[in-house]
Amino acid sequence: MSGNKNLTRAQFDEVMVPNYAPSAVIPVKGEGSRVWDQEGKEFIDFAGGIAVNCLGHCHPALTGALQEQGNKLWHLANVMTNEPALELATRLTSSTFAEKVYFANSGAEANEAALKLARRYALDKFGAEKDQIIAFDKAFHGRTFFTVSVGGQAAYSDGFGPKPQSITHLPFNDVAALEAAISDNTCAIMLEPLQGEGGIIDADPEFLKAVRSLADKHNALVIFDEVQTGVGRTGELFAYMSTDVVPDILTSAKALGGGFPIAAMLTTTEIAKHLKIGTHGSTYGGNPLACAVGNAVLEVVNNEETLAGVKQREQMFRDGLTKINDKYDVFSEVRGKGLLIGAVLNSKFEGRARDFLVASVGEGLMSLIAGANVVRFTPSLVIPEADIKEGLERFERAVAKVVAG
Ligand SMILES: Cc1ncc(COP(=O)(O)O)c(C=O)c1O
Numbered sequence: 558m559s560g561n562k563n564l565t566r567a568q569f570d571e572v573m574v575p576n577y578a579p580s581a582v583i584p585v586k587g588e589g590s591r592v593w594d595q596e597g598k599e600f601i602d603f604a605g606g607i608a609v610n611c612l613g614h615c616h617p618a619l620t621g622a623l624q625e626q627g628n629k630l631w632h633l634a635n636v637m638t639n640e641p642a643l644e645l646a647t648r649l650t651s652s653t654f655a656e657k658v659y660f661a662n663s664g665a666e667a668n669e670a671a672l673k674l675a676r677r678y679a680l681d682k683f684g685a686e687k688d689q690i691i692a693f694d695k696a697f698h699g700r701t702f703f704t705v706s707v708g709g710q711a712a713y714s715d716g717f718g719p720k721p722q723s724i725t726h727l728p729f730n731d732v733a734a735l736e737a738a739i740s741d742n743t744c745a746i747m748l749e750p751l752q753g754e755g756g757i758i759d760a761d762p763e764f765l766k767a768v769r770s771l772a773d774k775h776n777a778l779v780i781f782d783e784v785q786t787g788v789g790r791t792g793e794l795f796a797y798m799s800t801d802v803v804p805d806i807l808t809s810a811k812a813l814g815g816g817f818p819i820a821a822m823l824t825t826t827e828i829a830k831h832l833k834i835g836t837h838g839s840t841y842g843g844n845p846l847a848c849a850v851g852n853a854v855l856e857v858v859n860n861e862e863t864l865a866g867v868k869q870r871e872q873m874f875r876d877g878l879t880k881i882n883d884k885y886d887v888f889s890e891v892r893g894k895g896l897l898i899g900a901v902l903n904s905k906f907e908g909r910a911r912d913f914l915v916a917s918v919g920e921g922l923m924s925l926i927a928g929a930n931v932v933r934f935t936p937s938l939v940i941p942e943a944d945i946k947e948g949l950e951r952f953e954r955a956v957a958k959v960v961a962g
Contacts, residue, residue, distance in 0.1 A: 665699025
């Protein structure tokens, strides 16, 4: 299983825009939670493409769905609908609060649609003054100019000229700050129920309740960005399901296609009707190939056995990381929910998450970071126990190397 040796990492710097700095490893094949690079070196995958490969690599249900649809119908213009899209929208509405679905191709696009819908809804119902979007520090909502401006890291949105206006950023989980900032001019509050890129930071239940009640008081919409937390990641189909709060708009992407690009914005009929014919759209959104894969993903993920399995695997990760920490004293905390796990480095290793990631690659383990201080794991939701065990052994060796300097 060797790759094409004529294609090298060095070429990346020659032919690719330099917005990424990929590692030297070029994976060429994946199966379940194992991946092999051009040299045939094997890795255990605790990264899952950042919460995307929810069923690992080349899951037979997904390759089967892709092949079957690939031999039937790939694409249609949006002047016609298609069967896989209708099936997927029905699956999503029948398993959530939502009554209507808009399909897109990425998390950023689904969030862009959510924000535009919220603005349009407020404009139609309450007038032009009601345009304020409240969002939170460290939030990540994508890289289109609107979504990156709503995201809570100015470093990502600065340097591109004038930004979309009327966006207020507040500290996450701060009810008093929210009370002070919200008004009848607020059109929407957007948040991740568990911040991913920001460092695996859970929303407090009391904060979520305040978000909902203050939004209701001021006729603002609540948008949950479940791009990273959705589709079984936290052990529920969507993370909101284990809270007391139901959003007005929810976005999903990443795991929805298990590696095939697809995203969805979910909402109610009452809100959806404000995106009238011609107000928004996408060439590929609702593409039959992507929706066929999405249906196969939900078929496997949205059942009790898979979701219960996520919680069991979470426990294995927590136990394993605690043992490693007992031995090497590197983490101050292991946090997160389901298989969205953050191991927070203690003060001795502050800012060195990347060192752990690099050492892990050396030991044959793919992991992630969430900011400079958190090692993140978002493996397949069905990763075999044996792979968790062996992956944690590899991680322990990586930790030992970092500790030894
Ligand atoms: C919570 C959240 N929202 C949005 C996005 C953007 O998704 P995409 O990269 O598919 O545009 C991400 C990606 O990491 C995310 O974690």
